[in-house]
Amino acid sequence: MSKKRRYQIVLSVAVCIIMVTGCGRKEQLSDSDQGLYYANQEGTALVKEEYKTSGSTTEEKIEDVLKEMPKKTDAEDYRSVFPEGVKVTGWEYSDGKLEICFNGQYQEMTPSQEVLLRAAVVQNLGQIQGVNYVYFLIEGEPLKDSQGSDVGYMRAEDFIQNTGSTLHSYQTAELNLYFPNSQGDKLVKESVSIRYNSNMSKEKLIVEQLIRGPLAEGAQLAIPSETKVMSVSVKDHICYVNLDEGFLNNSYLINPELTVYSIVNSIVDGGSISKVQISVNGQSDINYMGQVDLSKPLSRNPELVE
Numbered sequence: 001m002s003k004k005r006r007y008q009i010v011l012s013v014a015v016c017i018i019m020v021t022g023c024g025r026k027e028q029l030s031d032s033d034q035g036l037y038y039a040n041q042e043g044t045a046l047v048k049e050e051y052k053t054s055g056s057t058t059e060e061k062i063e064d065v066l067k068e069m070p071k072k073t074d075a076e077d078y079r080s081v082f083p084e085g086v087k088v089t090g091w092e093y094s095d096g097k098l099e100i101c102f103n104g105q106y107q108e109m110t111p112s113q114e115v116l117l118r119a120a121v122v123q124n125l126g127q128i129q130g131v132n133y134v135y136f137l138i139e140g141e142p143l144k145d146s147q148g149s150d151v152g153y154m155r156a157e158d159f160i161q162n163t164g165s166t167l168h169s170y171q172t173a174e175l176n177l178y179f180p181n182s183q184g185d186k187l188v189k190e191s192v193s194i195r196y197n198s199n200m201s202k203e204k205l206i207v208e209q210l211i212r213g214p215l216a217e218g219a220q221l222a223i224p225s226e227t228k229v230m231s232v233s234v235k236d237h238i239c240y241v242n243l244d245e246g247f248l249n250n251s252y253l254i255n256p257e258l259t260v261y262s263i264v265n266s267i268v269d270g271g272s273i274s275k276v277q278i279s280v281n282g283q284s285d286i287n288y289m290g291q292v293d294l295s296k297p298l299s300r301n302p303e304l305v306e
Contacts (some may be wrong), residue, residue: 002128002170011250022225026290029060034050034051034052034053034127035048035049035051035122035127036048036049036051036065036068036069036120036124037049037081037119037120037123038073038075038078038079038080038081038120039078039079039081039116039120040077040078040079041076041077041079042079043112043116043268044112044115045116046081046116046119046120046123047060047077047078047086047281049075050064051068051071052128053127053128054063054175055076057143058093058128058129058130058131059093061128062093062098062125062128062131065124065125066088066091066100066125069081069121069124070086070087074104081113081116081117081120081121082117083105083109083113083117083148084134085103085105085108086102086103086105086106086108086109086117087102087103087105088100088101088102089101089102089103093131095133095293096130096131096132096133097133097135097153098125098131098133098134098135099135099136099137100134100135100137101119101137101138101140102134102136102137102138102139102263103138103139104139106138106143106298107138118136118142118143118151118154120234121134121136122134122154122155122156123156125156126155126156127156129286132155132282133153133154133155134153134154134155135152135153135154136151136154136302146197149208149211149212150228152228152229152230153228153230153231153244155230155231155249170217172193172194173189173192173193173194173202173205174191174192174193175191175192175194175202175205175206175209175266175270175281176189176190176191176192176266176269177192177206177209177210177214177262178190178261178262178265178266178269178271179188179210179213179214179219179220179221179222179262180219180220180221180222180254180255180259180262180303181218181220182218182219182220183306184220184254184255184258185254185255185258186304186305186306187261187265187304187305187306188213188218188219188305189305190216192209192214192215194209201233201234202270202271203232203233203234203239203241203267203270203273204232206230206234206266206267206270207243207263207267208229208265210223210262210263210266211220211225211229212263213225220254221244221252222254222258222259222262222263223247223259223262223263224246224247224249224250224251225247226246227243227244227247228243228244228246229241229242229243230243230244230281230282231241234273235294237272237273237274237275237278237280238273238274238275238276238277238297239267239275239277240276240277240279241263241267241272241276241277241278241279242279242280242281243278243279243280244280244281245280245281247280248264248280248288250289251301255291256288256290256291256292256303257291257292257301257304259288259289260278260292260294260298261287261300261304263278263300264276264278264299264300264301265300265302265304265305268299268300269300273301274299275297275298276297276298277294277296277297277298278298279294281295284296
């Protein structure tokens with residue numbers, strides 16, 4: 001076997017989060033180097049190996065990667081992330097979004113196998129210029145998480161380095177979530193205790209809980225339930241929430257400000273965030289429902305709280 005550079009990545013079972021660990025090599029592939037991710041022989045981590053994707057168009061490169069990943073390898077220390085029987089049955093690419101459909105055997109994987117495969121697929125395809133988001137379907141139905149919600153669009157950038165975390169690492173968060181009251185004219189606070197994977201950002205957790213809706217009576221859903229979270233990131237105490245176009249399909253009879261500040265107030269109340277920038281498919285130059293300017297980060301609005 002020729003000498004290759006590699007680095008090892010440990011993954012959380014509940015979410016696609018990568019934690020970089022040393023692998024005893026002096027030379028390592030950086031995130032910008034071309035390569036493909038494989039599973040180590042123990043099935044506990046990903047290993048990045050050198051690989052040059054063939055094809056000149058985005059579609060040709062996608063096809064090449066999806067054909068290469070399931071192949072068996074002769075290597076002693078890594079193997080394909082595809083367990084036997086799991087197959088890609090089709091895919092569609094448009095405007096930076098790639099939807100991949102798997103056969104029903106996908107649901108037969110163990111949690112460790114599933115998260116390794118999902119992380120490797122998103123990381124490998126995310127290296128292709130033009131592929132910004134990856135979405136998984138199983139037999140035509142969206143991939144669900146352990147709580148029954150759509151996993152949604154995933155990005156290579158979502159696989160953040162988080163050294164020191166371990167598999168099956170969970171913690172409990174006390175969240176203050178703001179939902180419109182039953183009259184749809186003010187926000188009401190709902191305090192909840194959520195057990196979640198410690199590698200998921202609290203800000204993303206908050207947005208997902210808001211989409212699921214309130215638990216208590218006297219409150220109603222603010223964000224359309226079909227909304228998908230495309231990404232949530234934090235920089236310089238500003239939280240950037242990128243949602244898909246489902247966010248714009250708001251037919252609820254409530255003040256549009258309540259929808260926006262349901263997100264803003266909940267995230268700012270969560271801790272170190274001072275402002276929230278909301279975008280739709282990466283675009284923030286939006287006047288939400290003709291009433292709320294989303295072009296700049298927004299601060300908490302206590303006047304809307306009952």
